[in-house]
Amino acid sequence: MNCFIDKSKSLIIISSACLIFSCNNKSNNTEINNVLPIKNNDNIIYNNDNVIIYGDTTIDKDKIYYTSIKFEPYISFEDYKVSLVDNQSKAKLDFSSNKEAYNYRTKLREAYKSDTSNFAGHYTLVYWGCGSNCKSSMIIDRQTGKIYDSPSSSLGYEYYPDSRMLLVNPPDSNGFYDDCLYCKPEIHIFDEKTKTFREIKP
Secondary structure, eight states, rough: HHHHHHHHHHHHHHHHHHHHHHHHHHHHHHHHHHHHOSSSSSEEEEEESSEEESOTSSSOGOOOOOOEEEOOOOOOOOBBBBBBOOHHHHHHGGGGSSTTGGHHHHHHHHHTOSSSOBBTTTTEEEEEOOOOTOEEEEEETTTOEEEEEEESSSSOEEEEBSSSSEEEOOTTTTEEEETTTOOEEEEEEETTTTTEEEOOOO
């Protein structure tokens, strides 16, 4: 009789332990699958106006070299097509039309030697380095020889002979740009009537 009672107690204890272990395991799996990482100020690795990176703040931030962002253009070169590309006109350069132009006369003259327009139908866009991460530019109206200001850039330009759109700081060949103060692409449109550029934002 005593032997039977001991065996029964043993079975009850073993069964209870298995049940508890099984419930604990189920509870833990559910918790792991359903709980998302907490996003708060305590686990921000990097933060600026464009992107926030959350993660393990024990990571050495100096080892994060940069973040690349996908550029999503909101308009295209096709939206600002010109009706005709004029490669015949080539008026004499008018340095008096722009008070800064004479300071860059060599750059402007060299670029103007080209036989073709490279921007907005009948313009030559010229740019040159002005220091680290800096480029200045001007455009020449090949029909009149007059010279006009155009946007400065950090990383260059993208433009076409048959479009009035100028992409400043274009992304790389995969469409990404580095997240830095001077890397963000900008879209500028040339107004033929006022001979000025205006930036178009999303």
